[in-house]
Amino acid sequence: MLATEDLKSIEADKVVDARGTACPGPLLAVKQAIADISDGGIMQIMSSDAGTKRDVPRWANKKGYEYLGDYEESGYFVMYLKK
C-alpha cells in the first residue's frame, strides 16, 4: 500500500466518481469502468461510502488487480488500483 503522498502524485488513467451512490453502487461503477482501461492502467475511485474502502480491495484481489491504497478527503475516500 502506498503512502498518501505517493497516491496523490499518481496520474490516473480513469477516474470513477461514485460519491453519489451507496452500496453496492460504487462497486458496480468500478466494475463497469475497469473495461475502459488497459492492463497496467490506473483507476482512481472516489466514494463517500465507507464500506467501499473495504469492498474495492477485495474485489481487486479477486480479479487479480493491484490495490494501491487509499486516503480520506473531507467527506469521501479516494482509492487507487492498478489493472
Place this chain on the structure above:
Amino acid sequence: MLEKKVEQLQNQRKDQLTMVVFSNDLDKILAALVIAVGAAAMDTEVKMFFTFWAISALRNPKKKGKGKDIKSKMFGAMLPHGISQLKLSKMNMEGLGKDMIKGIMKHKNIASPEEMLATAGELGVQIDICEMSMDLMGFKKEEMIDYPNLGYCGVATFLADAGESSIQLFI
C-alpha cells in the same frame, strides 16, 4: 488421501451464489437484491430462487392472470401486487414506516428495490420461480414482470444449482 478428497470437493464448487428468496418483506427483499447485485459486481454467478410469499414481489401490477378460481383470486387480491407494494417486516406502521425508509433511501442515494431489480437483470442475475408455489398461490405466468432472465423450475433445479455453488443463502 483426505487432503485430496477435500480438494476434490472444493473443486466442485463454482464461484456461484444460490439464494432462496422466501419472504416478501421489503427489507428482506432489499437485502437479497443488494447481495445479488454485489455478487454480480464481483463476477460471481447469481441464481435466485423465488418461492412462496416472495413470488408476489415479482408480479407486474398492470398484468392480470386469466382463468383463476375463487381461492386464487383471493390470494391474488390479498398479496402485494409487485415489488413496489411490499411492506416492512418491522415498523411498517400501516405503510408510514415503509414510506419513511424509502424517503431515507432516496436521500442517501440508495437504489430503490425497483432499480436494484433492474440492475440485477442487466448484470445477468438469473431468477427462477418455484412452479409449485406459483400453483399454490394461484399466480399465472402472464402476470409476472418482464425480467430478462426469468425461468420456472422445481426444487431439484435449486438443489442442483445450490450443490455446485460456493455460497448458498435462504432469505
